[in-house]
Every structure is written in structure tokens, then in C-alpha cells.
Amino acid sequence: MEPTGYDSTVGNSYNTVYIDVQYEAEVTNFTLSNVDHGQTFEINENTQVKFYCRAQGNPLSKMGLYKQSEGLKTASNTNELEFTISSSECEDDGTYQCSAQNIHNAQADVRSLTLFVRFTLVAFPRPRVADFVWEKEGSRLDTWHIVSNDTDINILISEDGLQTKLSFSSIKQKDFGFYRVRVSNKLGQFIGTFRLQAPVRPHTPSNLQHFKKATVDTIYIVWTPAYDGGLSQTFHVEYREAGTSVWGETDVIAGNINHTIVGLNQDTTYEIRVYSTNVIGRSVSSEVITITTLKRPETNSDAGTVVGGAVGASIGAVLVVLVVLVILRRKFAVNCNVVRKIDFPAGQNVPDTDSPGCNAAQTYDEVSMTNNASHYDVLST
Numbered sequence: 001m002e003p004t005g006y007d008s009t010v011g012n013s014y015n016t017v018y019i020d021v022q023y024e025a026e027v028t029n030f031t032l033s034n035v036d037h038g039q040t041f042e043i044n045e046n047t048q049v050k051f052y053c054r055a056q057g058n059p060l061s062k063m064g065l066y067k068q069s070e071g072l073k074t075a076s077n078t079n080e081l082e083f084t085i086s087s088s089e090c091e092d093d094g095t096y097q098c099s100a101q102n103i104h105n106a107q108a109d110v111r112s113l114t115l116f117v118r119f120t121l122v123a124f125p126r127p128r129v130a131d132f133v134w135e136k137e138g139s140r141l142d143t144w145h146i147v148s149n150d151t152d153i154n155i156l157i158s159e160d161g162l163q164t165k166l167s168f169s170s171i172k173q174k175d176f177g178f179y180r181v182r183v184s185n186k187l188g189q190f191i192g193t194f195r196l197q198a199p200v201r202p203h204t205p206s207n208l209q210h211f212k213k214a215t216v217d218t219i220y221i222v223w224t225p226a227y228d229g230g231l232s233q234t235f236h237v238e239y240r241e242a243g244t245s246v247w248g249e250t251d252v253i254a255g256n257i258n259h260t261i262v263g264l265n266q267d268t269t270y271e272i273r274v275y276s277t278n279v280i281g282r283s284v285s286s287e288v289i290t291i292t293t294l295k296r297p298e299t300n301s302d303a304g305t306v307v308g309g310a311v312g313a314s315i316g317a318v319l320v321v322l323v324v325l326v327i328l329r330r331k332f333a334v335n336c337n338v339v340r341k342i343d344f345p346a347g348q349n350v351p352d353t354d355s356p357g358c359n360a361a362q363t364y365d366e367v368s369m370t371n372n373a374s375h376y377d378v379l380s381t
Contacts, residue, residue, distance in 0.1 A: 024102060026055060032052070048087065051082065053111075061077075061078065062074070063078060064081075069233065070227065092117055110255055125185050126161040132157050134146070135182065137177055153168060153169075177195070178193060178195050180193040199280050201280045202277065203229070205225055205235065208273065210222075221260075222258035223286065226276070234254060237249070237250050238275070239271065241269070241270060268292065269290055
């Protein structure tokens with residue numbers, strides 16, 4: 001196409017648009033950074049252990065690291081979390097979890113790994129079988145009784161003389177408590193202490209709080225789990241309107257440490273608490289927190305009423321103006337007078353005229369009107 005009438009103009013234009021795509025958080029990697037990858041890790045005692053957890057999500061996540069539901073470390077607005085055990089011990093053996101969650105997650109995304117700590121006994125000269133002694137703490141403080149093989153207890157010692165294991169085929173109440181193993185040779189001895197603990201009721205959850213702003217009918221809460229009593233535990237959320245006495249209750253999905261309470265009333269203050277259960281029993285409830293839902297926004301019906309009222313008022317004003325104008329015109333007409341002039345002979349002056357010497361006879365009707373009066377003066381008469 002050729003331009004006509006004007007010279008052609010060549011140019012270009014561009015603009016930049018940024019699109020922010022948001023999505024829920026997900027744990028993409030949970031591992032030990034200084035050992036082989038996998039879901040189960042074995043390390044030696046006194047080894048440094050570095051946990052590394054990575055997530056993806058937009059916006060950034062709130063992340064947490066837990067050992068069998070016990071909080072170890074948390075961080076907000078991040079997609080990476082690291083935790084280091086400087087020197088591992090037997091007590092570090094267990095299952096660890098990493099969680100990630102942002103505003104788009106209904107529940108936190110969780111990954112787990114299991115850590116085994118190898119307890120290594122190094123001795124030279126190697127101890128004899130008789131040099132391994134297992135003992136159990138007595139009822140009196142600092143008293144220990146030797147444990148021997150019997151029907152329910154089996155003590156094993158490896159052929160190389162560097163490992164020993166105490167196992168139970170059947171656990172009784174009297175078997176729970178502290179145990180220790182003493183290993184000696186000609187140069188000295190080593191003592192390791194362990195605890196065999198009975199399953200108990202879970203401990204009370206703590207740090208209950210909301211992690212996301214409440215809506216008109218929804219509240220979001222999160223908490224820190226406590227010791228599970230050595231058994232799998234389930235969390236329960238209780239809530240009620242402030243000032244009432246009856247608690248409503250909802251169960252939490254297994255493995256989660258947060259919950260969304262839905263179906264609430266708008267602009268209402270709620271009291272909330274959490275407790276945990278296992279097969280042994282129930283924990284004490286956590287401290288109560290209060291959260292208020294938002295008030296539902298007003299609809300546009302009121303605005304329509306205002307507009308309608310304004311339009312109606314305007315129409316009323318127009319009607320008032322029209323009525324005033326009609327009144328003005330009617331008042332003005334009332335003050336007009338029609339007078340028929342009397343005929344006078346020729347040459348006779350007509351009284352009250354501006355031209356006394358005029359000889360012309362008046363043969364028509366004359367309309368006169370009050371002079372020098374405004375419309376408003378007329379209305380006042």
C-alpha cells in the first residue's frame with residue numbers, strides 16, 4: 001500500500017508485560033548433603049550430619065524441619081532450609097520430616113527420611129565376651145543391676161568382639177527404664193547409656209497461631225507438635241464462638257501440623273485450641289487463641305438507592321421551578337389592565353396624555369401596564 005497526500009512515516013513501538021504465575025509450595029528434595037542419596041541413611045556416631053531441604057512455590061514458602069514431630073528449625077519466605085548436627089549420637093537416630101507451605105497450599109507438603117546411627121566400639125586389645133556387661137538402673141538412684149539372658153531377654157556379642165545387642169522378645173512394664181553397657185579391656189572401659197521407654201499419652205502441642213489472614217468464613221492455623229509418646233499421633237482442632245460454651249471439633253489429616261477451619265460466620269470472634277491423641281490416650285489441650293473472621297463487603301444495592309434518590313430529588317426540583325414559572329406568569333397577567341379610551345371632539349385636548357396639543361382622535365383600544373416594576377415586585381402585590 002502506497003501513502004497518498006503525505007510522506008510515509010516508519011517506526012516501531014513495544015511494551016513489556018510481566019506475568020506472575022503463582023502456585024502452591026512443594027518439597028522437591030530432602031536429603032543429607034554429605035552422604036549418599038536415598039530415603040534411608042546410615043552414618044557412624046560422632047559424624048557431622050547436614051540436612052538439606054529444597055522446595056518450589058510462588059510465593060516463597062514457610063518451611064520446617066522436624067524429628068518425629070519435634071520441631072528442629074523453621075524459616076519463612078524461603079525455598080531452602082538447612083540444619084546441621086555437629087556430632088551425631090545414638091539419640092539422633094529416627095525419622096525426619098521437611099514441610100513447605102505457602103498461601104496456595106490447603107495443607108503443607110511433607111517429605112521424610114530415616115537416619116540410622118551406627119554405634120561403633122573400637123578397642124584394642126579386643127574385649128572378651130566376659131568384658132561386655134549389660135545393666136539396668138534400679139529403683140534407687142545410682143544403683144544398677146546386671147542383666148542376663150533369660151526367657152524374654154537375649155544378649156548378643158559379635159564374633160569380632162566389637163558389637164553387642166540387647167533384645168526383648170516380650171516387653172513387660174518392669175522392663176522399661178535406663179540401661180547401660182560396660183565394655184572393658186586392659187586399658188580401660190567404655191560405658192554407654194540407653195533408655196527403654198513405655199508408650200505414653202502424647203504431650204501438648206504448642207505455638208498455636210494463624211499463618212494466613214482469615215476470610216469471611218475461613219481460618220487458617222498452624223502449631224508445633226510435641227512428643228508423640230512413642231506412637232503415631234493424631235491432632236484434633238476445637239473451636240467455638242467467643243462467649244459460648246460448646247466446642248466444635250474437626251480432625252486433622254495424618255502427618256499435618258496445620259489446618260483450615262471452614263464454614264464459619266462472618267465478622268465473628270472464635271476461640272481455637274488443639275490437642276493430640278494416640279492409642280494410649282489424649283494430651284492436654286493447647287492454649288486458646290482468638291481469631292476474628294472478616295466482615296462480608298456491602299453490596300451495590302445501597303448505591304442504587306442513593307442514585308435513585310438523587311434523580312428523584314432532581315425531578316422534584318424541576319417540578320418546583322415549573323410551578324414557580326407558572327405562578328409568575330399568572331401573577332403578571334393579573335396586573336395587566338385593559339382601558340377603553342373615550343372619544344373627544346376634534347381640537348380638544350385629551351387629559352392625562354403626554355401630548356396635550358394633539359388633535360388626533362383616539363379610535364383604538366390602548367393597553368397600559370404598570371411601569372418600572374420587576375417581576376418580583378409584582379408577585380409581592
